[in-house]
Amino acid sequence: MQLVQDEAFNRLFHSCEREAFHLEVQDTYETPEESEPFRKFLQDEPDDYAWFQPWLDHVRDVTSRGVAVNRARVVTEPHTDYTRFAKAVARFNAEAGENVRYLPRYLIDPAELTVDDWWLFDDSLLAYTIFEPSGRWVGGAVTTDPQLVEYCRTVKERVWALATPLAEYSNQ
Template sequence: MKGRSTVQLVGDDGFRDLLRSCKREAFHLEVLDSYAEPHEHEPLRRFLDGEPDDYAWFRPWMNIVQETTDRGVAVTRTRIVSVPHTDYTRFSLAVAELNIQAGEDIRYLPRHVAEDVPPDDFWLFDDELVIFSAFGPSRAWSGAVTVDATIAGYCHRMKEQFWALSVPYSEYITA
C-alpha cells in the first residue's frame, strides 16, 4: 500500500542479513549513555574492576564489520555522549578501538553540542532502510525495521547533521 509504513521486528540474525545486503553504508546513531546488553554485563564489570579482557565476546561483531567493510561498504557510527562520561561510555570508548580495527568509523558528539537529540538509536542502511533500536524484556536489543521513505529521509538528515558536528574517535580520545 502506497504511503504506508511497514514495520517488522528483527533479531540478531536478521540484522546480520541486513548488513550483508547493504551496498554503500550502514550508519548507526547511538544516543543513550548506557545499555544493558546481557552479553556485555561481565565485560563491563571486568572493565570497571580493571581486570583484563580477551574480548572473545566481541569477536562476532568484529567479524561482521570486517566482512562488511571488506566488501567496500562503510560502517559508520556517531555516539552522542554526556559529559562527564558514564561508566558505560568509558567502557565503550575502550572497546571502540576494536570496532575501528575491524573497519568501523566511529565519531563522538557531546550531548550539549548536539542540542535536539532523538530519543532512540537507529541504524540507517544505504539511506533507505531504518532500524530503530528496540529492547526486549531482558533489555537485550531487537530492532524494529521500517521501510518508510519519509522516516528514512528524516534519519538521513539527522545522520548528516550529527556526523558533521561529531569528532573522529582518535581526536576525541586525545582532546
C-alpha cells in the first residue's frame, strides 16, 4: 500500500472514470476542521458552511465529468451527535451531486462490513481512509490488490443495496 495525501488524493477522483464510492462505518469523527462547525451545530448557532465549500466544489467538479460520487454511511440508531451533524450537512453533499445513503447498523451483520472507512474508485483502486489518533485526516492507503478490491466491492454492493437514500432517510 502507498500513502496518498492532499492533492495526490484528490487526483484519484480526477483519474476516476465512473464512480468514486465512500464507505463510512464510524459513528463519530473528530477531525479538527469540523470541530468548530460541530460545536456550532450542538449549540444551534448559525454556520455559513464556508469550511465545507472546498469539498462541495470538488464534488461538483468530479460529477460534472459524469463520474458518480456515492457515499454510504453505516450508522447506529439512535444517532450520535456527530451522526446528526453529518446528516444535517449531507444536504449540501446532495446539492453538489453526491449520492448519500444511510444504513442503520442493525440491518447488516458486522461480519459483512469492514471495520475501516475507504474509497473505491471504479471498482479497481481502493484507498483506506487514514486518521491520526487526534482525528486529523492523513490520507488514503492505496492498493489495487485484487483480493482487497474485490472484497470491498462486494461490501459496497451489499451496503448500497440495503441503504436508504438521504431524502428518504431524512424523513425517518
